[in-house]
Amino acid sequence: MQEITGRLMVMIKHAKFCLNTHLCLNILMTVSAFFMIVGNSIAAPYTPKDNSQVIASWEAFNDADKQMSLDDISDFIEQGQYPGEADYRYGRAKAWLQAKMANASPNAQTFYLYARVLQHQHQFDRAIKALERAIELKPTAINSWLLKANIHLVQGDIVGARQACLALIGKADILLISTCALEVASQNGKLVESYQELARLYQLYQHNNEAEKRWIVQILADMAFKQGMAQEALSYLNQLDMDNAPVSLLALWSDIELALNQHQRVYDTLSSIVSHHAVQDDALLLRLAIAEKFLGNTVKWQWTFAQRVKLREQRQDSLHAFDLAKYYLNVDIQPKKALYWAKINWQVARQDNDRILLEQAKALLVKTKDDKKSVQISRNLSAEHVAS
Template sequence: MQGVATRIKRATITALIFFGVVLTNTSVANPYTPKSDDEVVAKWKVLNDSPNVKFDQISLAQISDFIEQGQYPGEADYRYGRAKAWLQAKLNNANSDEQTFYLYARVLQHQHQFDEAIIALQRSISLDPTAVNSWLLKANIHLVQGDIISARNACLALIGKADILLISACALEVAAQNGKLAESYQELSRLHTLYSPTNEQENQWIVQILADMALRQGEAEEALVHLQQIDLNIAPVSLLALWADVHMSLNKYDQVIDKIGSIVNLYPIKDDALLLRLAKAEKRLGTSVEWQKSFAQRVELREQRQDSLHASDLAQYYLYVDVQPKKALYWAKLNWQVAKQITDRTLLEQSRKLLTQSQQDKKTL
């Protein structure tokens, strides 16, 4: 077994050197947090108005579980703010461990406070250099910021700390953002088939990366095959948004309305990313304006607050739903200030192109 392990490690290093490195958008992709094989993938809790748990009575395990649920529909707004307050109270304790800083970084990442999140992760890693979750999240944030070298280095730091599939997924996602999309997709597909992860959460994370890579290559049917492995009823918002994007690229707008609409309607709090896709699908169908009106109200609120956290969603809204080139470019530029992945660059370029075309059309009138 030791010889096999050595060969795997060497193969991993070779692959990482060749591909350079990865993690997905997504705007909507959240980093995978690997845990034990018997972990429950998702649990649904009823929100209530019971008194808050006192800061000194809640454990890190409880906070971790609380944050984990924040990635599911209708949960983010309720959970991340409260978790941040709990964690800030614990960070005042001189004995804060690596997990405290890691969880705090997850909250900061969600709020697009990327520089602050990196600082928290560096503290986490300094306390425990083998903290796999912290290295993965660090790679993800650097990638979102467009810092390919730092993202690559974070992935390479996983060698000897994580299994080959996890390391390769991290590395190949970085490589895909650095001009090697097709090669990275083929290699990750091969490794995913070869190692067949038994951990459901790890598998979900890699499936999301594969589907995103396929879609970016214009292979929506392949992306759909990957996503068929996912139970949408227990999928996080990022995966649901990707599922909607894949179906819209195949002109299956009615399926987006039916499936995503039914999920969104289950919860009193509606996620911007899902409302946006429902509005886009509805606009293309041209049969009603229910979702467009709903998201328009959300857009008005975001604009009043100058809410840069949702800049990408607003730019897409003014590109594809309520077409207003100047506003689309404004929000695309605001988004580009903090997020610099390929999809963010494409959004910026499309907004500029739309404004230029609009100005040219006015001149010809």
């Protein structure tokens, strides 16, 4: 799956509340929450030869860490969505939160933040349980409902997502509720209608802050791209500051530019970003490898990501199954491996992009088999002709 996130904590501070329930119900087509933009960050592509070898180091967990406020931890997690940050930040935040949960009576925010960490690690069932505790303690917490809806949607649970999103009525901004609902509808057979309605609402309502705008614009761009409207999708992303973008937004931008044959632009932009970080994100390395292969000038990033793939496969790392399947579809083309990892990904993530990836892998394998049959038939005919 391609994980997602958004700065809802910031967004909620400026929310206008929807008190007209009938108006909200008229706008809601179904439900969803598209909310976290978490990039697929991973360790360096290296396998240690000795168990005593140090491959990474962080500051030790100490007494000062135990005094971290929940707001500080929230801000710390927010930065995990940017290039090179996820591994360190989510792991450390999890330790902080576990310490708080062990030494005190956790409040709603503690459970919510813990659910965000679990969601990033694809521990979806545990994340849902944490969110249920958060909601039990604070039923009006908008971000908890949104994250709950998002996780249900990732799991292919449309009903659960719908229920979570409808719970926002009377609690959240009407544009936020509608965006949530239309995202779910778009993944439940109503992509065209959902896109048109969200585009209309985006023009109709004022955007309270940059975070809310980025959240909605990314959904619009993704919807447009799924319909084959790459140029229109790009026009949405051009409204955002891409110089300070989360990994998932950069990945979407790259996919759109690659579809428009702007491989050099993707190569130049991402190579500059990736080179500035010691920890390189799978999602960005993969797009770099795809662009580089098309350009045919070097193999630097292809080799780098190949080492990452080797490491992932040795670990049987299902967390990055989406990227592995995409790699075997677009870079080192191996239909059987592409299908294998697409199926692994489908076991835990069932959104449109996951379904499309699985269909592409199946189609490539069928095409490869058909091509081999055609070659064999051609050879047999040639042999018969020579014999006659």
